[in-house]
Amino acid sequence: MKIAVLFCFFLLIIFQTDFGQNEEIPRKQRRKIYHRRLRKSSTSHKHRSNRQLGIPQRTVFTPVARFPIVNFDYSMEEKFESFSSFPGVESSYNVLPGKKGHCLVKGITMYNKAVWSPEPCTTCLCSDGRVLCDKTMCHPQRCPQTVIPEGECCPVCSATEQREPTNLLHKQLPPPQVGMDQIVRKEALQSEEDEEVKEEDTEQKRETPESRNQGQLYSEGDSRGGDRKQRPGEERRLAHQQQRQGREEEDEDEEEEGEEDEEDEEDPVRGDMFRMPSRSPLPAPPRGTLRLPSGCSLSYRTISCINAMLTQIPPLTAPQITSLELTGNSIASIPDEAFNGLPNLERLDLSKNNITSSGIGPKAFKLLKKLMRLNMDGNNLIRIPSQLPSTLEELKINENNLQAIDEESLSDLNQLVTLELEGNNLSEANVNPLAFKPLKSLAYLRLGKNKFRIIPQGLPGSIEELYLENNQIEEITEICFNHTRKINVIVLRYNKIEENRIAPLAWINQENLESIDLSYNKLYHVPSYLPKSLLHLVLLGNQIERIPGYVFGHMEPGLEYLYLSFNKLADDGMDRVSFYGAYHSLRELFLDHNDLKSIPPGIQEMKALHFLRLNNNKIRNILPEEICNAEEDDDSNLEHLHLENNYIKIREIPSYTFSCIRSYSSIVLKPQNIK
Known part of the structure; x- marks a missing residue:
């Protein structure tokens, strides 16, 4: 046995030695040797057709994979044609997510x-x-058939199912009318039953030896079919059950005769009629039924009257309601008593109506002590409503006709986080510099589609995102962002900014500013003195002809997203020092729709690059080592490479041009222009 084990061990050593001899050449040397062979074969055997590209779709190259020799007549063209159909995840120009x-x-x-x-x-x-x-988790139903009412989450027993053994008729709540007091009565009844069960358990614990004997007699008589003796406290419980059964039988008879009146009924609502989460009873509202206008619906604690052709706010009395949607109606005014019956509203949507500032009562919102979100987009307001609740966290008054914001317009809104005032007539002339001072918690401010010529003054120090697109801003001064040390995103697209109108100290010292959008302005080169912390720079649709050297060199940790699409960049407008400081950090580089005639220098040195767009330029040739560096051992991280709509002759591309890219499916080469 020992001899056999030693013999096997000896054979294993021999095989391992042979395998190691085949791996003596390091990977780096193998790649160099392989590229030299490819270069020789591409010059001396260019028109040979006995070798074909045999790479399947989405092939991933491993470190020991051998790249096939390319047939320059047709094989490479056929393979690259399939690359354009790769369903990759396209990038976007939006601000940094997350x-x-x-x-x-x-x-x-x-x-x-x-x-x-x-x-x-x-x-x-x-x-x-x-x-x-x-x-939402729903309680299981024990009835044969269930239905989910419109606007509800959980199923209820069907109204058409057969009667249960107790001969109780299942009823379904009419959708347009909901008795709020019925819900409270149901919860109160449940609490009464729980109390009775507790009392019964207490009495059982206190029973004497005599009562135990009575219990034994009860069980024995029950098993023999004899007379049944009642335990202490059972008489009251049976009387209560008989009373409930009598009520239910009366309800059954009333429904069969069609004489039921839901407004005046005193019996509690069945549990399978209207399921509510078990919680402590709510304060009982005024008795009666909540009648909703035509076109409105109720879903849990939300009343929705979207596009219901209302001309005024409906009179509603429902303290349990927390959300009211009145979008797309013809409401013109809000009287002082409009929301008196809805004191617990947390969300109110009045967008797309005809509400005017003169039609809003001075105390219209005063009683809404819990309101957190108010939407008044698409109305005819000329000023911000007065006496808004201090609990507001979100206020939207986009697409109105606001003419001014004075010092008192936003007073007491110290909990406001989001303020949107897009599409109005606001400018630095009618916005008081002290208007934003009370907004101690404001983080998200939208002032796009107005008439500002400069950055608004007096921005709160808590601001994190500022949107000023579609204005007439021409200048960014040194004092614009002096007090906004937390600002993270600035969007200034569609303005009139020139690079020489951006002050050197405007934002270079910002420590949290990560995203700037200066698209569709009047820039002729990439601005200097950009923030040190910048990660995301969008410069689409300008007239940029040059990327100055070392313009990104001062950034830490380094620029990650650079979008320069739809500009006038040419080959002489950039060199290796143009991207200095970003070689280690750039993840996405968009240079499409420019005037480039060759691959920009330094692409192969961008080790973190995942997405490169060079489509819709004037590129004619892709030289070796412009994308991949054959002298380096690592594969590229490129996942998307767009080169379509240039003047590239695909058949003349050397086979090793994209050797560092792990998946050829990432390359898009078709279609190409013909000239």
Whole structure:
């Protein structure tokens, strides 16, 4: 046995030695030797057709993979044609997602810890840049057939199912009318039953030996079919059950005869009629039924009257309601008593109506002590409503006709986080520099589509994101952002800014400013003195002809996203020092729709680059080692390379041009222009 083991061990050593001899040449030397062979073969055997490109779609090259020799007549063209169909994830020009714990949801920035409901039965939470969603849990039903009422999350027993053994008729609540007092009565009845059960248990614990004997007699008589003896406290419980059964039988008879009147009924609501989460009873509202106008609906604690052709705010009395949606109606005024019956409103949507400033009563919002979100987009307001609740966290008055913001317009709104005033007639002439002073918590400010010529003065120190697109801003002075040390995003696209009108100290010392959008301005070269902390720079649609040397050299940790699409960049407008300071950090570089005739220098040195767009230029040739450096051992991180709509002759591309790219499916070469 020992001899056999030693013999096997000896054979294993021999095989391992042979295998090691095959691996004596390091990977780096093999790659150099291989590229030399390819260069020789590409010059002396250019028109040979006995070798073909045999790479399957989405092939990933491993370190020991051998690259095939290319047939320059047709094989490479056929393979590159399939590369353009690669369904990769395209990048966008939006601000950085997930920064500062924010979440980007369908183009909307959600702050950290924000809660919203994308669907009626789903609740989502933004937690440190991650979106966590949870579906509503429903209690199981014990009836044969269930239905989900419109606007509800959980199923209820069907109104057409057969009677249960207790001969109780299941009823379904009429959708347009909901008796709020019925819900309270149901919860009160449940608490009464719980108390009775507790009393019964207490009496059982206190029973004497005599009562125990009575219990034994009860069980024995029950098993023999004899007379049943009642335990202490059972008489009262049976009387209560008989009383409830009598009420239910009366309700059954009334429904069969069609004489039921829901406004005056005194019996409690069945549990399978209207399911509510078990919680302590709410304060009882005024008795009666909540009648909703035509076109309105109720979903849990939200009344929705969207596009219901209302001309005034409906008189509603429902303290349990926390959200009211009145979008798309013809409401023109808000009287002082409009929301007296809805004191617990947390969200109010009045967008797309005809509300005027003169039509809003001075105390219209005064009683809404819990209101957190108010939307008045698309109305005819000329000023911000007065006496807004101090609990407001979000205020939207976009697309109105605001003419001014004075010192008192936003007073007492020290909890306001989001303020949107886009599409109005605001400018530095009618916005008081002290108007934003009370907003101690403001983080998100939108002032786009107005008439500002300079950055508004007096911005609160808490501001994190500032949007000023589609204004007439021409200059950025040194004092614009002196007090906004937390600012993270500035959007200034579609203005009239020139690079020599940006003061050298305007934002270079900002420590948290990570994203700037200067698209569609009047820039002729990439601005100097950019913030040290900048990660994301968008310069689309300018007239940029040059990227100055070392313009990114002072940035820490370094620029990651640079978008220069739709400019006038040519080959002489950039060199190796143009990207100095960003070689180690750039992840996305967009140079499409310019006047480039060759691959920009330094691309192969951008080790972190994942996305490169060079399409729609005038590039004719791709020289060896412009994309990949054959002298280096590491593969490229490029996942998307766009070179379509140039003047490249695909058949003349050397086969080793893209050897460092792990997946050829990442390359888009077709179509090309013909000239």
